[in-house]
Amino acid sequence: MPTVTINDRAVEVAAGTNLIEAGQKVGVQIPHYCYHPRLSVVGQCRMCLVEIEVGGKKMPKLQTACSTQVERDGMVVRTGTPEVAEAVKGMMEFLLINHPLDCPICDQAGECGLQDYSFKHGMAFSRFQFEDKRTYPGRERIPLGANVLLNMNRCIQCTRCVRFTEEIAKTGELGFFNRGARTEIGTFPGKPLDNPLATCVVDVCPVGALTSTRFRFAERVFYLDKKPSLCTGCDIGCNITIEHRKGDIKRYKPRYNPEVNDYWMCDYGRSTHERYKAVPRLLTPRIKGGDGASAAVSWKEALDLAYRRLRGLGEEGPVAFLGSGFLTCEEAFLFAQLADRVGTPHRAVPVDLGTRWTIPNLQGGISGEEAAPNRRGTELAGLAASSAATGTDALGAAEMLTGDGAAGCAVLVVCDSDFGRAAWDPETVARLRRAGFLLVFGWADSPLAQAADLALPLAHHAEKDGTFVNVEWRLQRFLAAYPAPGQMRSGVEVLTDLLGRFDSAWSRLDTAAVFDRLAAAVPAFAGLSWRHLPATGVELAVSQTSQAPPTPPGGGHPLTAEQISG
Amino acid sequence: MAAFEPVLTRNVFRPEVLTFAGYRQRGGYEGLAKALKMEPDAVIDEVKKSGLRGRGGAGFPAGLKWSFIPKGKDKPKYLVCNADESEPGTFKDRLLMERDPHQLIEGCAICCWAVQASTCYVYIRGEYVKSAEILERAIREAYEQGVLGDSVLGSGFKLDMWIHRGAGAYICGEETGMLESLEGKRGQPRVKPPFPAVVGAFGAPTVINNVETLANVPHILVRGADWYRSIGTDEKNTGPKLYAISGHVERPGTYEYPIGVTFREMLEGAGGMYKGGTLKAFIPGGASAPILPADKIDIKMDFDTVAKAGSMLGSAAVIVMDDTTCLVRAVARLAKFFNHESCGQCTPCREGTNWMELLLKRIEHGEGRAGDPQLLLSISGNVGGNSLCALGDAAIGPVRSLVQTFRPEVDRHLAERGCPFPERRFFA
Numbered sequence: 006m007p008t009v010t011i012n013d014r015a016v017e018v019a020a021g022t023n024l025i026e027a028g029q030k031v032g033v034q035i036p037h038y039c040y041h042p043r044l045s046v047v048g049q050c051r052m053c054l055v056e057i058e059v060g061g062k063k064m065p066k067l068q069t070a071c072s073t074q075v076e077r078d079g080m081v082v083r084t085g086t087p088e089v090a091e092a093v094k095g096m097m098e099f100l101l102i103n104h105p106l107d108c109p110i111c112d113q114a115g116e117c118g119l120q121d122y123s124f125k126h127g128m129a130f131s132r133f134q135f136e137d138k139r140t141y142p143g144r145e146r147i148p149l150g151a152n153v154l155l156n157m158n159r160c161i162q163c164t165r166c167v168r169f170t171e172e173i174a175k176t177g178e179l180g181f182f183n184r185g186a187r188t189e190i191g192t193f194p195g196k197p198l199d200n201p202l203a204t205c206v207v208d209v210c211p212v213g214a215l216t217s218t219r220f221r222f223a224e225r226v227f228y229l230d231k232k233p234s235l236c237t238g239c240d241i242g243c244n245i246t247i248e249h250r251k252g253d254i255k256r257y258k259p260r261y262n263p264e265v266n267d268y269w270m271c272d273y274g275r276s277t278h279e280r281y282k283a284v285p286r287l288l289t290p291r292i293k294g295g296d297g298a299s300a301a302v303s304w305k306e307a308l309d310l311a312y313r314r315l316r317g318l319g320e321e322g323p324v325a326f327l328g329s330g331f332l333t334c335e336e337a338f339l340f341a342q343l344a345d346r347v348g349t350p351h352r353a354v355p356v357d358l359g360t361r362w363t364i365p366n367l368q369g370g371i372s373g374e375e376a377a378p379n380r381r382g383t384e385l386a387g388l389a390a391s392s393a394a395t396g397t398d399a400l401g402a403a404e405m406l407t408g409d410g411a412a413g414c415a416v417l418v419v420c421d422s423d424f425g426r427a428a429w430d431p432e433t434v435a436r437l438r439r440a441g442f443l444l445v446f447g448w449a450d451s452p453l454a455q456a457a458d459l460a461l462p463l464a465h466h467a468e469k470d471g472t473f474v475n476v477e478w479r480l481q482r483f484l485a486a487y488p489a490p491g492q493m494r495s496g497v498e499v500l501t502d503l504l505g506r507f508d509s510a511w512s513r514l515d516t517a518a519v520f521d522r523l524a525a526a527v528p529a530f531a532g533l534s535w536r537h538l539p540a541t542g543v544e545l546a547v548s549q550t551s552q553a554p555p556t557p558p559g560g561g562h563p564l565t566a567e568q569i570s571g
Numbered sequence: 572m573a574a575f576e577p578v579l580t581r582n583v584f585r586p587e588v589l590t591f592a593g594y595r596q597r598g599g600y601e602g603l604a605k606a607l608k609m610e611p612d613a614v615i616d617e618v619k620k621s622g623l624r625g626r627g628g629a630g631f632p633a634g635l636k637w638s639f640i641p642k643g644k645d646k647p648k649y650l651v652c653n654a655d656e657s658e659p660g661t662f663k664d665r666l667l668m669e670r671d672p673h674q675l676i677e678g679c680a681i682c683c684w685a686v687q688a689s690t691c692y693v694y695i696r697g698e699y700v701k702s703a704e705i706l707e708r709a710i711r712e713a714y715e716q717g718v719l720g721d722s723v724l725g726s727g728f729k730l731d732m733w734i735h736r737g738a739g740a741y742i743c744g745e746e747t748g749m750l751e752s753l754e755g756k757r758g759q760p761r762v763k764p765p766f767p768a769v770v771g772a773f774g775a776p777t778v779i780n781n782v783e784t785l786a787n788v789p790h791i792l793v794r795g796a797d798w799y800r801s802i803g804t805d806e807k808n809t810g811p812k813l814y815a816i817s818g819h820v821e822r823p824g825t826y827e828y829p830i831g832v833t834f835r836e837m838l839e840g841a842g843g844m845y846k847g848g849t850l851k852a853f854i855p856g857g858a859s860a861p862i863l864p865a866d867k868i869d870i871k872m873d874f875d876t877v878a879k880a881g882s883m884l885g886s887a888a889v890i891v892m893d894d895t896t897c898l899v900r901a902v903a904r905l906a907k908f909f910n911h912e913s914c915g916q917c918t919p920c921r922e923g924t925n926w927m928e929l930l931l932k933r934i935e936h937g938e939g940r941a942g943d944p945q946l947l948l949s950i951s952g953n954v955g956g957n958s959l960c961a962l963g964d965a966a967i968g969p970v971r972s973l974v975q976t977f978r979p980e981v982d983r984h985l986a987e988r989g990c991p992f993p994e995r996r997f998f999a
Binding site: 046047048049050051052054066067069072091092095096098099100102103132133134135139161162164180181183184185186187188 | 740742757759762764910911912914915916917918919922923924925926929940946949950952953956957958959
């Protein structure tokens with residue numbers, strides 16, 4: 006591998022590595038706008054100009070780092086010389102003379118490439134003393150598609166968005182129109198930007214020219230707290246950053262993971278957090294009295310009751326567990342432990358099928374169509390029907406949801422009040438209600454939760470730690486973006502509390518400890534520990550091929566707020 | 572010098588060469604016949620030896636360019652003839668295409684044989700309707716006569732030739748912009764490397780030569796590299812050269828001289844200054860060349876001498892200006908051209924050409940500010956050398972020479988708060 010020297014620091018890189026990437030290896034940041042690691046190199050913005058010396062001979066002109074590849078030993082690159090500084094300052098000036106400088110009302114302010122590089126490389130005054138800057142009248146808020154808005158005045162013509170639609174989404178809706186100083190971005194007639202990945206163009210846009218209709222004016226980005234998490238829209242498990250302000254989620258942004266979603270995520274995934282605000286939440290533990298009226302109770306009271314019913318103190322009969330693809334592996338493991346203590350084989354994980362999404366990555370793309378992120382992990386952790394010791398005559402999801410399986414149960418434990426569309430379907434709820442005692446965990450106050458004898462409010466995925474197993478059996482970890490508010494508690498906290506009543510060795514465990522016990526108990530997780538999980542996740546050695554998930558009636562994406570209220 | 576006999580333009584007043592038979596009678600296609608009997612590499616060597624340099628503007632040695640094309644048959648190879656002649660003041664290739672099209676076809680065919688390309692595209696400026704028609708007719712006849720097609724002159728070498736008409740963008744004369752346009756994309760230059768010799772049209776190795784360059788090739792083959800080298804200033808500036816003379820001269824037009832003729836001789840050849848006026852300045856090589864003052868009148872018009880004088884021979888479009896010319900206005904007009912023709916993809920050219928035009932117009936209209944000349948130098952310095960293609964470098968040529976060489980005239984505009992020259996129309 007050839008060695009290149011950048012600012013007196015030598016680094017060995019693979020042949021063909023460009024200088025921006027090579028610079029990053031030694032901590033030298035070379036400013037750039039048009040360059041993106043996954044898009045073709047066009048050398049347009051001219052911000053990455055550097056001085057290059059080959060074989061002791063300085064090249065006559067400054068060269069763009071993005072389009073210069075290290076092929077053999079002996080290349081010496083300098084980014085800090087007066088010539089380079091002057092050139093970069095010049096490019097900054099050119100980019101800003103016609104830029105509106107409307108940062109106070111621009112959504113990008115705070116994460117804007119122009120702002121960042123101006124501070125570092127630009128000058129504090131303008132030499133462009135003309136009355137009017139170039140503007141594109143009538144092109145200040147053009148909807149390119151349902152989710153993306155264009156303000157042409159702010160565009161710096163880097164063509165990242167154009168190249169994204171051509172090379173990654175492969176839909177090619179965007180193009181460069183007109184010429185010279187009048188060059189603009191636009192869609193082709195009759196071809197709106199409405200591909201499933203459309204909002205990624207907002208992410209790749211280094212300035213505020215492209216904004217997301219979903220996030221526009223929702224929050225100043227510098228007020229956002231950011232936590233690494235996973236998308237729950239399907240079983241791909243796109244890595245995301247949850248960006249919220251004081252527990253109010255403002256947006257999901259894709260987080261780089263070359264093994265899964267690369268730099269991208271789909272528009273549907275970005276919209277999934279909206280349910281957390283729109284769907285009514287279960288606020289306190291709630292018991293239904295003999296007269297059918299519900300009453301809020303304390304957690305102690307609620308868990309005591311749950312313990313009594315699960316121990317069979319009350320009514321004799323089988324206990325069944327209805328899992329959910331939205332549980333973390335740790336929660337599913339704890340539920341399975343509970344089922345083991347109760348000694349029931351009746352467990353199932355119903356998962357809806359949604360649209361088949363595909364996210365491009367270097368391995369040729371990854372697709373998922375289950376409308377929940379963790380059916381595989383939940384089943385591995387012990388909630389699949391086959392996990393129980395005697396599973397031959399166990400109740401399946403179909404028997405519980407569409408048959409009269411629930412009627413024969415003394416206790417039916419629904420692990421997630423929003424496990425799928427069926428939880429909102431009156432007929433299914435009535436069928437499940439026929440169980441002797443209906444115990445429902447979950448964050449959503451769905452009809453199912455309202456029908457429960459005991460409903461326990463849990464944190465939703467943004468509020469809890471855990472792991473998911475995606476469609477390619479990759480185990481990925483995510484962290485709570487903020488603590489669950491009010492009386493809501495994380496599933497691990499509640500379940501260890503409940504399980505501790507059966508066996509004190511299981512009380513007061515945190516997610517990490519539960520994961521480590523899961524790793525010790527389940528062969529697929531053997532050898533893993535919470536602390537040492539790699540950032541890009543780890544592929545589980547699972548020999549079994551994924552079976553088609555049991556699909557409850559009326560499958561599809563989780564209901565939106567409009568569908569619920571309408 | 573007086574004994575110079577036209578080479579490239581020897582047929583321009585003989586309309587019979589528009590037909591295959593007429594061209595043949597004048598000794599046409601003998602160079603091609605000779606080349607086909609030689610090894611391709613020998614043809615390249617002969618052209619290298621002749622010292623022929625590209626006539627499009629950059630003056631890159633043609634034979635050397637051809638030798639960069641990788642050997643082997645794993646990929647098709649292409650020749651693209653650059654007939655997108657659109658620089659203000661340049662009208663030499665048009666003459667060659669309209670008056671002697673077979674000479675160009677022969678040059679293309681020889682080049683294709685030398686680099687073993689079996690497809691040649693001629694990218695003609697969209698406004699050159701007549702050139703395209705004449706060339707189209709000549710190509711059709713060449714196919715009929717077996718010069719093009721499955722077996723060029725019975726040699727078994729297959730060659731197809733296509734005309735591709737541009738759509739009116741100067742930037743498509745830039746070689747990689749031309750390739751993009753040829754491929755059906757938006758005409759904007761590509762980042763180099765890779766150079767077209769490695770990745771050119773449709774991803775394959777491609778030679779791109781100017782019309783005049785290729786028109787020289789048959790003569791080199793017929794009369795030999797040594798004859799060719801005997802014409803010109805020195806071993807680096809050889810052969811005959813077309814000069815497109817316009818502006819304040821009595822007889823503007825395209826003139827053929829041995830390369831290195833002095834500007835004074837050329838001016839005399841064109842009938843001297845218009846109405847006996849006084850020479851003030853001249854542009855030696857098209858709109859992108861820095862303007863030279865009148866005292867450079869004895870300059871030898873070859874690549875290296877003009878470059879040494881701080882300008883460039885470029886496309887050898889000589890624009891002569893007498894002392895009634897306002898240079899600020901002239902340069903503002905050129906700046907407007909470059910602003911209009913900038914493709915808009917790279918930052919310095921897109922923004923810099925626009926800014927320079929605004930500043931020059933402001934000076935011309937009497938609204939200039941004291942720091943404007945310095946600002947022009949600074950902006951042009953940031954554009955030059957930093958843009959993606961050569962259009963940025965081209966745009967600053969006249970501007971920098973205006974401020975550096977003709978500073979008093981700029982200062983007069985600033986001091987008098989307006990243009991001291993009489994008002995003319997045709998200026999926006």
